[in-house]
Amino acid sequence: MSKSVILKSSIAKKYWMAFTGLFLCLFLVGHLLGNLQLFYAGEEGRRAFNEYAYFMQHNLLIKVMSYVTYLSILFHAIDGLLLAFQNKKARPIQYAMNKASANSSSASRQMALLGSIILIFIATHMVNFWGKMHFGEIPLHTYNVSMPGQMGQVQESSFYYTHDFSVQPVPVVKEIVVKNELELYIKNPEIKVGEGYKDLHSVVMGFFGKSANGNDVNELAWLAVLLYTISMAVLSFHLMHGFASAFQTLGLRHPRYTAIIKNIGMGFAIIVPATFAAIPLYIFFK
Amino acid sequence: MKLTLKIWRQSGPNDKGQIVTYPIDNIEGNMSFLDMMDVLNEELIMKGDDPVAFDHDCREGICGMCSLFINGEAHGPDRAVTTCQLHMRKFSDGETIYIEPWRAKAFPVVKDLVVDRSAFDRVMAAGGFVSVNTSGNTVDANAIPISKINADKAFEAATCIGCGACVASCVNASAMLFVSAKVSQLALLPQGKVEATERVLNMVRTMDEEGFGNCTNTGACAVECPKEISLDNIARMNREYFKAMLTSE
Known part of the structure; x- marks a missing residue:
């Protein structure tokens, strides 16, 4: 062979x-x-x-x-x-007349x-x-949740979904550092709480x-x-x-x-x- | 019947060639296509012109000599016939008919409508045979039992007359139908099994070297084949080649 x-x-x-x-x-x-x-x-x-x-x-x-x-x-x-x-x-030379559709x-x-x-x-x-x-x-997938805030007002809060089910949901607040787009850190950058999901769905919908x-x-x-x-x-x-x-x-x-x-x-x-x-x-x- | 013929004229292998128009009259429906070509050539000779060169021999559909790409199809618009079996009744009065040679790199034009099909001979020489002991103790081929089904399939493959219509019709100028018919004919019989591995490898290698194209399974060859050689043969050769490719040393 x-x-x-x-x-x-x-x-x-x-x-x-x-x-x-x-x-x-x-x-x-x-x-x-x-x-x-x-x-x-x-x-x-x-x-x-x-x-x-x-x-x-x-x-x-x-x-x-x-x-x-x-x-x-x-x-x-x-x-x-x-x-x-x-x-x-x-x-190299084509036919002048070729009825290829016949066969x-x-x-x-x-x-x-x-x-x-x-x-x-x-x-x-x-x-x-x-x-x-x-x-x-691609931004991470965040979702909004309405919850009662101060003085009876309704407050909208954003959350990340994370790959690690034990620690979700992760609130979208300033203390959270998003590193490499996927990993979420809280306050101390050494503590990784999980990975967020890239929002490909919105990319497709937007496209x-x-x-x-x-x-x-x-x-x-x-x-x-x-x-x-x-x-x-x-x-x-x-x-x-x-x-x-x-x-x-x-x-x-x-x-x-x-x-x-x-x-x-x-x-x-x-x-x-x-x-x-x-x-x-x-x-x-x- | 009055016709306008548009015929490929080429004085030799190195001539550029061109389509030349010839009006022709008094053609009858019961004439064969080659009879019509004879009538045209007689007229040309009478006028002192060079007659149109075309291949022909037995004129009964079994030798594979006649060719011609007529109105865009090998052997013309009829099915399961060679050009010599094609009748002029298949055309209508006043029709324009294009007549061209087989077009393939492996079939160079010799003159006008005549092409050199010796590439087929070289493919055959590469393996289209069985080796038989002829030193006085030849065994009768019919002494070996062969199943009826295989005998029929081998016979059907063996009806290929090697005219080259498959190559002419194929969009890729592939010779797969011809080569597969020749491979099948022998692969199906016990006598052919002995050399089956080398046969398919050598014949396909020669086919490639001769410059034929690759098969894309369009099926045009089987439709235009005057002997209705089936695509089953191409599938069989594909199986034979696969086996040979993996097991040959």
Whole structure:
């Protein structure tokens, strides 16, 4: 078994496309299930989503899987572009008249173009959310509680949710020092009381919603929602061919099961991107 | 029937080539496409022009010599036929017909509509055979029992005439349908199992070296194939290659 066979032969390159592609389909399911929490309205939903985001950033198994996902995306993209360049070279002179629609679907012929658009989407998507979560400035999740104050007046107080359940809630007062955005300290900086949650929920709402938690008016939300929806349509076409194609590449073809695989692929290609797109549309129009 | 033909003319391998328009009249529906080409060439010869070069041989759909990319499809708009079996009744009076050679880096144009398909021969030479002892004690091939299902599948794969329509139709100019038919035909039979590992590795390596594109499973090849070779063969070759890749030394 030489190295060139596993990496360079046309069929082996396709195996890699199939393996990484199917893994990324699994990733889509996981990501979608997490995103569905954005339908969960109110303060409870906000808290659930931010706790989920914290979990996704700190769980070791998730961390390992996330690196596998980054590598899969990179490998799928680089290998795919390499294949596309080779394919372009295999036909230097095009036909004057080519009725390709008579024998194949347009999605199957445009996988590289669809994939490139998806790659651009992933890059912007990661800058907008993943990058902000990992490297950006995101305020911690605070919530207001009304309580009786002096002279019978009602007083509004802010609290942080913390990761450490034994010491929560932590009041938002001057003595609390927020260090590294996540760790909360009271008075003496040596005493750490817990970790707050980054308010990713508000970032998402502010990105796709007309206004962020009823505050600033987001004038470009319609554009974000439109581009996101278009990207999901592109993803849908990519999956319509890609899902079943991966099975064919791996040789998983059988008179009894191939029709089922194709139907599942078609269902997957429509339901998953449509549900993804429904989330920003819901946030925008609610 | 009156037609307008737009035919690729190229005087030799190094000529740039171009589409030339020829009006043609008195074409009947029961003529084959190649009969129509003969009529055109006779007219050209009478006028003292260079006739259009195109490949043909048996003219009954079994030799794989005829080719032609007709109106954007290999072997024309009909299904499961070669160009010699395509009838002019498939076209209507006054229609414009584009006639082009197979387009692939691995199939360079020799002249006009003739392309060099010897890349297929080199793929075959790399492994499309079984080694047989011919030193006087040859075993009768039919002495080995073969299941009916596998015998039929092998036969279906063996009906490939190597015309190259799969390469011509593929958006990537991939030869996977041809190579997989040849790999399958032998992999399905006991005689072919002995050399199966080296065969698939060598044939695929030669296929890649000849400059064919990579398969993206568009399925165009199987639709345009005059012998209706199935995509099952590509899946089978993918399995064969996977096995060979992991187990060869």
